[in-house]
Amino acid sequence: MRTITPAAPLADDDFEALARKRASARMGWYVHAALYLLVNMALAAVSLATGRHWAIFPALGWGLGLAMHGVGVWLSLGGGGLHARLLARERERLAAQRDPW
Template sequence: MKNPSDPQAVERLARRRAGAKMGWYVHAVAYLLVNLLLVGLAASLGQRWAVFPLLGWGLGLLIHGAVVFLVAPGGNLYERLLAHERKALGAGDPW
């Protein structure tokens, strides 16, 4: 963000971050509901195939969460790396 004192820029960034986090929560709820249904269906048939979509989709959910909460701007990891790079370049941390 170029000018943190600009209220419109702050609002846009806040909305983008909140939207990304909300998207992950919707993804997590869909994952839980669908996989509960699949596990119930597989169990009623005496089969264990439901573990495959659980693991595959679970990996996708994990990666989605890592991007939203760790890597994307506003995530703790991103902010720490940014501060480290500023320091290494001699710019210091303006915040």
């Protein structure tokens, strides 16, 4: 498998593959964050219904994992539906990097 580096000129196939990879990574983080919110709201409701406040522990642990996932996605990547908008944005960013003027 060939490594794609943004500093090197990209062929059209590599350009599209990199845009799709970046958009998919961001979409994966959005799905992770949505699941985090839904599950932890349910756990908080159960925790409050039982009269104990244990739901903070899974929320903190999973929150740390979500934060690390976010750092990996947002810092390593740089610069219709949500996935389609992210894909279009990545194509625009890559096109701007490709254009020498």
